[in-house]
Amino acid sequence: MAFRVAPENWHHTLEYLREREQQTMVYLETHRRIRLLDEDGTKVRAVTFVADQKHEQYAGALPLEDQLQIVKGAVGQSGANPEYVLNTHAHMKEMGIKDQNVEWLARQLSL
Known part of the structure; x- marks a missing residue:
């Protein structure tokens, strides 16, 4: 799932996501190219939070x-x-x- 963020909201949104997703640092913040599910399969750069498999709280x-x-x-x-x-x-x-x-x-x- 991807959300498009208006440029003027980018920094505030990223701060919010970091605060929400990084409480215990179990996720790694990464930048990835993702493909949207639009007609063209547009590729965009996105901030993603991926589980750190080396973190003590990783249960996978x-x-x-x-x-x-x-x-x-x-x-x-x-x-x-x-x-x-x-x-x-x-x-x-x-x-x-x-x-x-x-x-x-x-x-x-x-x-």
């Missing part, structure tokens, strides 16, 4: 069952993690993005 290598237990009991800045996972899954589904791990977690959280 944990077995799904362990991830599920963490999610069930965790609360983040934006609220309860089960709700976050379920919302993420719903938005990914709307956009046609499939991720077996997210789908499994969402199914387990919905039981």
Whole structure:
């Protein structure tokens, strides 16, 4: 998902994103060329926040069952993690993005 930011709002928006996404420094701020889902497949430069696989809070290598237990009991800045996972899954589904791990977690959280 990409958001276009007006030039006059760029610095304020970037500060906001850094404050929101970099609370624990689990994400790496990177600049990438991305392709938009427009008719032309336009490529633009974007700021992205990618999980740092070396960070102590990175959980991608944990077995799904362990991830599920963490999610069930965790609360983040934006609220309860089960709700976050379920919302993420719903938005990914709307956009046609499939991720077996997210789908499994969402199914387990919905039981």
